[in-house]
Amino acid sequence: MIASAISVVLYLFGAEWRPLIYAGFLVQSGYLIHRGFELGRIPLVGVHDTLNFLAASMVAFAIAIQAARKQKKDFYMMLALLCAVFTGFALFQTPYATPLPPVLKTYWFELHVAMSFLSYALFWIAALLGIIYLRYGEAEVERLQYKSIFVGYSLFSLSMILGVVWAYLAWGTYWLWTPKELWTSLLWLYYGLYLHARLWNRWSGRPCAVLGTVGFGVVLFTYLGVGLLMKSSHSF
Amino acid sequence: MAKDKNNTIVDRAWDFMASIKLAIILFALISLTSIVGTILEQNAAPSKNIQVLGSLFGESLAPTLYVAFEKLGFMDMYRSWWFLMLLMLIAANLLICSLDRLPRTWRLVKDPMKPLSKEHMAAIPLKREFTIKGKPGAAKDAVMKAVKKTGVKVMESSEGGDIQLYGERRRLSRLGVYVTHLSVIVMLVGSVIGIFFGFKGNVNIPEGATYTVAFARTGMLTPAQDNEQNMIIRAVENARGDVAVAANSLGVEEDHLRARMRRLGVIPLEFGLRLDNFDVDFYGMSDMAKEYSSVLTVVDGGREIIKKRIEVNDPLKYKGITFYQSSYGLMPPGDYRYILRATSRNGATETMTVRKGETFTIPGTSVEASVAEFNASLAFDPSGRPFTYAQFMNNPAVRLEIKTGQESYLKWIMKRNSNTWRLTSGDVIELRDVIGAQYTGLQVRRDPGVWMVYLGCALMSLGLYIAFFMNHRKVWVMLSPAKGGTDITVAASANKNREALERKIDRMVSLLREGEK
Numbered sequence: 001m002i003a004s005a006i007s008v009v010l011y012l013f014g015a016e017w018r019p020l021i022y023a024g025f026l027v028q029s030g031y032l033i034h035r036g037f038e039l040g041r042i043p044l045v046g047v048h049d050t051l052n053f054l055a056a057s058m059v060a061f062a063i064a065i066q067a068a069r070k071q072k073k074d075f076y077m078m079l080a081l082l083c084a085v086f087t088g089f090a091l092f093q094t095p096y097a098t099p100l101p102p103v104l105k106t107y108w109f110e111l112h113v114a115m116s117f118l119s120y121a122l123f124w125i126a127a128l129l130g131i132i133y134l135r136y137g138e139a140e141v142e143r144l145q146y147k148s149i150f151v152g153y154s155l156f157s158l159s160m161i162l163g164v165v166w167a168y169l170a171w172g173t174y175w176l177w178t179p180k181e182l183w184t185s186l187l188w189l190y191y192g193l194y195l196h197a198r199l200w201n202r203w204s205g206r207p208c209a210v211l212g213t214v215g216f217g218v219v220l221f222t223y224l225g226v227g228l229l230m231k232s233s234h235s236f
Numbered sequence: 237m238a239k240d241k242n243n244t245i246v247d248r249a250w251d252f253m254a255s256i257k258l259a260i261i262l263f264a265l266i267s268l269t270s271i272v273g274t275i276l277e278q279n280a281a282p283s284k285n286i287q288v289l290g291s292l293f294g295e296s297l298a299p300t301l302y303v304a305f306e307k308l309g310f311m312d313m314y315r316s317w318w319f320l321m322l323l324m325l326i327a328a329n330l331l332i333c334s335l336d337r338l339p340r341t342w343r344l345v346k347d348p349m350k351p352l353s354k355e356h357m358a359a360i361p362l363k364r365e366f367t368i369k370g371k372p373g374a375a376k377d378a379v380m381k382a383v384k385k386t387g388v389k390v391m392e393s394s395e396g397g398d399i400q401l402y403g404e405r406r407r408l409s410r411l412g413v414y415v416t417h418l419s420v421i422v423m424l425v426g427s428v429i430g431i432f433f434g435f436k437g438n439v440n441i442p443e444g445a446t447y448t449v450a451f452a453r454t455g456m457l458t459p460a461q462d463n464e465q466n467m468i469i470r471a472v473e474n475a476r477g478d479v480a481v482a483a484n485s486l487g488v489e490e491d492h493l494r495a496r497m498r499r500l501g502v503i504p505l506e507f508g509l510r511l512d513n514f515d516v517d518f519y520g521m522s523d524m525a526k527e528y529s530s531v532l533t534v535v536d537g538g539r540e541i542i543k544k545r546i547e548v549n550d551p552l553k554y555k556g557i558t559f560y561q562s563s564y565g566l567m568p569p570g571d572y573r574y575i576l577r578a579t580s581r582n583g584a585t586e587t588m589t590v591r592k593g594e595t596f597t598i599p600g601t602s603v604e605a606s607v608a609e610f611n612a613s614l615a616f617d618p619s620g621r622p623f624t625y626a627q628f629m630n631n632p633a634v635r636l637e638i639k640t641g642q643e644s645y646l647k648w649i650m651k652r653n654s655n656t657w658r659l660t661s662g663d664v665i666e667l668r669d670v671i672g673a674q675y676t677g678l679q680v681r682r683d684p685g686v687w688m689v690y691l692g693c694a695l696m697s698l699g700l701y702i703a704f705f706m707n708h709r710k711v712w713v714m715l716s717p718a719k720g721g722t723d724i725t726v727a728a729s730a731n732k733n734r735e736a737l738e739r740k741i742d743r744m745v746s747l748l749r750e751g752e753k
Binding site: 098099101102103105106108143150151153154157158161164165166168169170171172173174175177178179182183186189190193196197200203226 | 256259260263266267270273274278313314326427436519522524525526527528547548549550551558560562679680681683686689690693696697700701704735
């Protein structure tokens with residue numbers, strides 16, 4: 001709890017001074033690792049865990065992107081605010097501390113969720129890069145956006161495949177038409193469309209960057225909207 | 237794509253089916269209907285969705301809207317004809333756009349790379365020109381070495397005094413996108429095979445019982461159908477799962493019997509499945525299940541074939557049918573057997589199985605006991621009265637009547653609480669298990685298409701990897717004799733990640749120039 005609160009403050013001030021983002025990241029990662037050891041499993045069950053994980057993953061990917069090319073201050077400002085909001089929101093969610101139901105006690109589950117949240121983080125980073133591109137129009141930034149999305153898309157596909165295998169082992173069916181699966185496939189189609197649109201002359205450039213940015217909302221709805229509003233195979 | 241101008245209807249329809257425009261339209265349609273299908277709970281009681289509609293559009297409109305949405309199939313959207321049609325259209329879109337573009341790609345992949353004419357080379361955007369000393373023939377080896385560094389396999393051709401070195405790498409990677417598209421089709425075909433040739437059923441087997449059928453979901457059965465179902469099940473059980481024998485005993489054709497079974501939702505397993513034991517493991521002293529497992533035995537042709545302990549995420553498979561641990565529950569009171577272990581204060585121990593009322597003796601003593609009462613989830617209210625607190629076997633306990641000489645008293649023994657096992661005499665009676673009190677809930681599935689779905693998954697991983705992380709790269713280097721040396725023109729192209737190729741080419745050029753100094 002205290003660790004999360006510290007991260008929020010660090011991220012908030014990180015909007016002004018970048019090193020504080022990294023400090024927030026270190027505190028948050030430390031918290032997640034500590035929680036993982038305490039629970040003896042991957043800390044990715046419930047909104048509290050996943051929001052923390054998402055914020056930390058986004059910073060981690062941002063560091064990788066910074067290594068590829070120096071980014072504008074605006075990028076870090078948005079990143080810091082986003083991480084602060086996520087971590088802040090996580091602060092008000094009760095951590096899932098009860099033991100896991102039997103169906104979640106498998107590596108398939110751990111890999112499945114880890115992959116999907118890493119891909120969400122990449123899609124969000126891509127959305128931020130999209131905003132930067134739309135504002136400053138640097139082709140290099142658009143290419144980074146594309147790369148983030150295609151790595152994210154690969155991880156997301158992998159996560160779906162892991163989910164398919166797991167569901168088949170657990171329930172004897174690899175696909176259940178519940179809202180979560182549906183929005184997952186929509187998200188997959190959406191970014192599939194983005195990847196195709198980019199090859200299409202009429203859409204490459206700005207329209208495509210807009211598509212990659214709007215994806216933020218589709219991811220957010222798939223992640224939180226479906227979970228909070230609807231009953232699904234993903235509520236345990 | 238360059239097509240004939242005289243577009244027929246068929247051409248136009250083909251182009252539309254292959255277009256990204258259709259993909260976008262379908263995506264939008266699926267999203268919009270999905271939002272409705274997500275807000276309305278699928279396969280729920282009508283009152284629930286009327287309430288949802290009421291909160292969105294007002295109480296007065298809700299019933300009318302419900303009927304309208306129901307007619308349109310929104311209450312069971314994923315099985316509605318139009319939703320399946322949208323999915324099929326997406327698949328058709330994918331297939332046709334692949335077929336539309338494949339021939340062109342195939343030509344690129346099939347034909348070996350050719351040297352370029354000077355004019356063609358001039359038209360390539362990524363180009364570097366410079367001059368080095370020495371005749372083309374002499375410079376060739378150094379150039380060859382430098383070109384190899386870009387990762388391509390180098391070939392050579394000469395025309396007039398010019399020498400051209402050229403090569404390519406990962407030509408086949410152009411097919412990656414088709415592998416990805418194909419994978420989606422393969423998965424869809426696999427799922428359709430599963431729908432048409434497989435089944436989904438379930439069965440609840442009490443401890444100790446052998447079942448030869450499972451049950452598919454059907455609508456409500458009439459009393460007559462219910463009777464017929466029971467009769468068929470009995471016949472199949474008596475025939476130990478052999479449907480032909482059962483048909484014979486009922487005096488009907490086997491095909492007829494199978495058709496009736498399908499109609500009544502009875503799935504023949506063609507073998508017997510026995511539940512030997514069912515157990516729930518709890519987290520510490522809580523009522524939260526940590527793991528639950530069934531020990532199952534497959535009995536086929538009168539012989540025990542397999543014995544396996546299955547648990548959640550670890551099913552049993554036999555003859556193409558898979559049994560998944562999915563739920564459990566308590567049987568109505570009946571012929572339970574209690575496994576008790578008695579240990580006397582001088583250490584003699586014995587495990588025995590008893591029924592209610594059967595008297596047994598603690599080994600090496602004269603203490604006699606018998607089970608007087610059973611409670612599956614025993615708890616005591618504040619006044620000390622026992623009651624059952626859950627509908628599962630969360631805290632099984634037996635009330636023993638214990639006789640020591642003249643005295644006799646009643647005592648509760650709980651399976652999960654070792655503090656209750658010790659008698660006042662110092663002897664210990666432990667409740668090990670209760671047989672026959674629980675049933676296991678199994679999902680029963682046959683899915684002959686699943687291997688295709690898995691194949692599709694593998695193809696998709698492969699295809700995405702090739703499509704995103706590999707590129708087809710071509711390099712041409714022209715060496716032309718010039719005054720005082722050789723004019724070198726480097727041209728290169730790649731279907732993806734051109735920046736990386738440009739960096740490689742620049743490195744190659746600087747390498748050649750370095751060699752000059």
